[in-house]
Amino acid sequence: MEPGTPLSPTERSSPRREKERARSGRESLDDVLAASVICHLAVVVDGVPLALPTVFGVDPDGPDEGGTVYLHGSVASRSLVQAPDQDVSVTWTVLDGMVLARSGFNHSMNYRSAVVIGRPRVVAEPGELSHALDLLVDHVVPGRAAALRRPTRKELAATTVLALPLHEASVKVREGDPDDEPEDVAAGYWAGVVPLRLRAGDVVTSADAPGTAVPAHVAARADELR
Amino acid sequence: MEPGTPLSPTERSSPRREKERARSGRESLDDVLAASVICHLAVVVDGVPLALPTVFGVDPDGPDEGGTVYLHGSVASRSLVQAPDQDVSVTWTVLDGMVLARSGFNHSMNYRSAVVIGRPRVVAEPGELSHALDLLVDHVVPGRAAALRRPTRKELAATTVLALPLHEASVKVREGDPDDEPEDVAAGYWAGVVPLRLRAGDVVTSADAPGTAVPAHVAARADELR
Structure with missing residues (x-):
């Protein structure tokens, strides 16, 4: 996807508060995903919403609208069979x-966050599954x-991967100094x-x-995160 | 809560896979919370499960069973009004x-994770709300x-804090080396x-x-995370 391509947020995927923190370009989504090692998949399992931490991989040219995000989804898959x-x-x-x-009230965190909403599919075709596992590792x-x-x-048969379109996405960023009340600054x-x-x-x-020996690709990744 | 107190996981709060990763002592929950800066609150908003990143505070002697975790919950509160x-x-x-x-199949992450399930309440009493905000900041x-x-x-009135019992909890830990197949190790x-x-x-x-000047409590926290 080209830099500058707008995201396609919907009302339900959009920040409701602090609208000045919203970002609208596709590159902001790509940035958040590139900076993340894991994500949290939110699903309802047995009637309770859960946030399941999982690794992921991205194929910007994947078969889903906006590209595909692949998730390791064994626990989630149970809920998807149910619903x-x-x-x-x-x-x-x-x-x-x-x-x-x-003030406590103006305490905050600086962060970059992204939310993608969609109907997941379980990756069944062996070629896509193998490709998705490569993306997860890479x-x-x-x-x-x-x-x-x-x-x-046997390993492919024992692995569940979910695919989700990167289409319905929103990104929020908070950066920089605290925003204090003028009277608090004056104190x-x-x-x-x-x-x-x-x-x-x-x-x-x-x-x-x-x-x-530690392989070069491992040493390079560790250096990048040093 | 005393170290050594067992957690009270239920079937829905318990890991379904990789049961050897489950931890059963209250101190493992305390450790995960102490090591975390934020958490993700999973709620259904307008029919979609969301994982909302938020700060939190812990009162081990709070009014809820097992102690209380307080969450900043403005977005979530909307869903709680709905349901x-x-x-x-x-x-x-x-x-x-x-x-x-x-092998890709045996790739994993080392992590410590905790899940708490429960019926949240919106903190309404001004004394508890003020105490909860202190815990969030601290x-x-x-x-x-x-x-x-x-x-x-005015600030208290504009802040929504949710309280949840720390009672129904489960903890998972993965640590140490990869677990490879013997034939892969031999290669x-x-x-x-x-x-x-x-x-x-x-x-x-x-x-x-x-x-x-940077206050001593801020410098100490930065040093702890150096």
Whole structure:
């Protein structure tokens, strides 16, 4: 999808509060997804809404409108068997900082978040499933799928992947300083932001792989998150 | 609540897969909440399940069974007005690492996650609301609430806080090396973990607070997350 392509939010996918935080370009969605390692899939299971943390992969040229997001969906798949026609949503939340204002009321977080709503489908065709699994692995560490053996037929049969169109999406961003009341600013107290970022530590080689070298694609990803 | 107190998971709050990852002690719940900056509140809004990222605060001696978790809940409150008798859930997800196995199938994440299910109540009593707001602020930066002016009546009236019992909870933890198939290990390829942690950067003083010193409680929190 081209940079500058507008998102297609609907009323239900759009922020209801703090409308100045809404972003309308497709590149803002791509940014949030690229900055996220996991997402939360919201589904109703046995009558209770759950937010299931899961890895994901993106195919901007996938078969669904707006491109396809693939999710590891074993728990969710149970609810989809129960209610195949239910809409679900996926939320990505990147925490960028703690916003420490002069009042509790104006405390906030700096973040980038995205929500996609849609009717999921279970990926059944083996070619698409194999492609989706590569995307899931490569989203975590780019280049990793090509370094692995191919999945077996048994592994593919034991894996549930959901596909969702990236069409009905909305993005919210909060950045910068606290927004304090003028009288609170005038009182002269400190306010500010503690920046936050998910960072990688030193790569740990598995105990059952002594003496093997950390592959370049793994080292590069760890460096990117250093 | 005493360390060693067992959690009270129910079938719907319990992990269905990978049961070896379940933790049964209250201290595992306390650990996940202490390590989290935000959580995701799962609610059905206009018929669609959403995972709403929000800050939270914990009162282990709160009025609800098992203690109380308080959530900033303005968006969620709309759905609760629509359906006051609906159960909701809250999910905390702490990402500890990328688990890079020899096969895509055995790729995973190291994480600590908790789910609490329950019937939320909107905090209405001004004393409890004010206390809850202090807990929300202090969870982000311990000691911060005491450094702020008290909320005004207008601010309290404009704030929606939800309370949920910490009673019906379950915790899952995945840690350590990848679990590979013996034949994949024998092939001699590298496998390992890229540890992940949410870390703080240098504290940024607000542009409208030039020359003010970063308070000790803020510096201590930033150091803790360094």
